[in-house]
Amino acid sequence: MSRFRTLYIDMDSFFASIEQQLDSTLRNKPVAIAALENDFGCVVAASYEAKAYGVKTGTRVRDAKILCPGIHFRPSRHRLYSKFNKYISYLLDDIAELESIRSIDEFQIYLGRDYSSLSRALLLSTRIKSMIYEQVGKEISLSIGIAANPLLAKIASKINKPDGLQWLCEENMPSRIKDLYLEDLPGISKGIKRRLLGAKVYSVEDLYYMDPRHARLVWRSVEGERFVRSLRGENIPINKSNRGSYGNSKVLSPENRSPRNAYLVGRWLIEKSAERLRRYNYCASRLDIFLRLDNFGSCQDSVTFLYSQDTLFFLKQFKILWTRLSPVIESQRIKFVGVRLSGLINIQDRSGEFLTNLYPGEKNISERLSSSVDNLNLRYGKRIINFGIHREHPGFFERG
Ligand SMILES: [Mg+2]
Numbered sequence: 453m454s455r456f457r458t459l460y461i462d463m464d465s466f467f468a469s470i471e472q473q474l475d476s477t478l479r480n481k482p483v484a485i486a487a488l489e490n491d492f493g494c495v496v497a498a499s500y501e502a503k504a505y506g507v508k509t510g511t512r513v514r515d516a517k518i519l520c521p522g523i524h525f526r527p528s529r530h531r532l533y534s535k536f537n538k539y540i541s542y543l544l545d546d547i548a549e550l551e552s553i554r555s556i557d558e559f560q561i562y563l564g565r566d567y568s569s570l571s572r573a574l575l576l577s578t579r580i581k582s583m584i585y586e587q588v589g590k591e592i593s594l595s596i597g598i599a600a601n602p603l604l605a606k607i608a609s610k611i612n613k614p615d616g617l618q619w620l621c622e623e624n625m626p627s628r629i630k631d632l633y634l635e636d637l638p639g640i641s642k643g644i645k646r647r648l649l650g651a652k653v654y655s656v657e658d659l660y661y662m663d664p665r666h667a668r669l670v671w672r673s674v675e676g677e678r679f680v681r682s683l684r685g686e687n688i689p690i691n692k693s694n695r696g697s698y699g700n701s702k703v704l705s706p707e708n709r710s711p712r713n714a715y716l717v718g719r720w721l722i723e724k725s726a727e728r729l730r731r732y733n734y735c736a737s738r739l740d741i742f743l744r745l746d747n748f749g750s751c752q753d754s755v756t757f758l759y760s761q762d763t764l765f766f767l768k769q770f771k772i773l774w775t776r777l778s779p780v781i782e783s784q785r786i787k788f789v790g791v792r793l794s795g796l797i798n799i800q801d802r803s804g805e806f807l808t809n810l811y812p813g814e815k816n817i818s819e820r821l822s823s824s825v826d827n828l829n830l831r832y833g834k835r836i837i838n839f840g841i842h843r844e845h846p847g848f849f850e851r852g
Contacts, residue, residue: 454600454621454685455569456563456567456569456573456599456600456619457563457687458560458562458563458598458599458601458602458604458605459561459563459597460558461544461558461560462597462606463540463557463558464593464613465499466556466557467528468483468484468485468497468500468502469499469593471485471526473588478526479591480501481501482502482504482523483524483526484499484502484513484516484524485498485525485527486525487527487528490513493512494509494511495511496509496528497509497528498516502523505520507520530779533556533557533779534783534784537779539588543588545749547580548561548567549561549562549564552749553751554606555751555777556780560602563576563598570621574598580596581594593614595609595615595618596608596617597616597619598617598618598620599619600621600687601682601687603638604683605620606638607629607632608620610636611632622685625660626660634654634659636656639679651670653670660680664677673737698725698726698728698732699791699793701742701791704717704788709786710785710786711781711784714786715774718741718770718791719839721789722767722791723839725791725793726762726763730819730822730826733799734761734798734799735799736794737757737758737795737796739793740754740791740792741753741754741777742791743789751780755769755773759795761819764821765818767840799813
């Protein structure tokens with residue numbers, strides 16, 4: 453019998469349902485949240501009533517009005533949605549082991565020994581749903597996925613929204629997900645999909661049966677292998693091992709816990725990690741950031757890319773991740789920042805095979821710039837050149 457590890461919660465039309473909860477005149481009506489209310493703004497969230505008319509995230513305000521006459525617009529109130537996120541985290545943590553706040557409307561729970569059977573996991577799901585209904589609001593609904601690892605549980609949570617409850621396990625895989633499109637799976641970007649089609653992988657079922665070593669080639673990184681193995685229900689830990697990565701972390705002193713400060717510390721940590729990566733002639737293909745917040749929980753995110761050892765490129769990726777997490781952390785105090793560069797290869801092993809148009813061992817122009825900065829700083833024994841704002845933060849205590 454299958455054992456379950458992860459319960460994944462995805463709130464249904466979260467922002468719109470919060471507005472409907474707070475303003476009863478909006479209930480059962482098509483509602484859209486827009487960042488800008490003029491016709492050129494975009495919908496950032498739509499209620500299920502609006503989705504029925506084809507309005508979705510990214511639809512232009514002008515088009516939404518055409519698709520759904522009488523649609524109610526509300527401005528985005530991120531601070532408010534963060535508060536709901538925080539409150540839900542707090543409630544979840546109280547009755548289960550909240551492992552990670554994955555985004556402003558997604559939560560990952562570790563089932564542990566107590567809830568690893570299907571019947572126990574379903575019982576916990578029912579408890580969570582009624583708790584949110586009673587303590588957060590009757591308009592706030594959520595979909596739950598249960599599986600042997602976070603990837604599968606997340607997929608399960610998307611299968612029959614809203615108010616869904618699904619599980620994926622050996623007994624119902626891959627038939628349960630065979631009707632999904634490749635791009636429905638989290639982590640299958642347009643680029644990856646294109647490469648999968650090129651490799652004659654046309655469906656989710658094909659992907660499920662794909663040789664993991666072949667997936668590694670298609671992804672051009674070990675992430676492909678990890679993805680396929682996760683899809684088959686293996687529990688691939690996020691931190692496979694600390695070897696094979698360059699990372700750094702800091703606990704922030706209490707007066708330095710604003711998101712802005714934490715961001716600057718993160719930049720500084722990236723610079724340090726990238727410098728060490730280059731010193732040992734490695735390139736990385738993945739960046740992870742980890743944050744722990746003052747009052748509750750933690751969050752993390754990651755991004756994969758073609759092998760690089762370029763500090764400016766890493767800083768750009770860091771900024772992208774930070775922006776993605778910012779709705780969760782904007783009104784928080786951050787007490788711990790960690791970054792990690794992984795998925796390493798020696799620069800000598802990077803070759804045209806990875807479509808970088810470089811000979812093995814050759815650096816691109818921006819990487820050469822990074823190395824020159826290293827050499828100058830080394831030669832003068834202190835930092836004379838930095839990548840933008842470089843603020844060391846004295847008064848932090850090293851972690852561990
Ligand atoms: Mg959602």
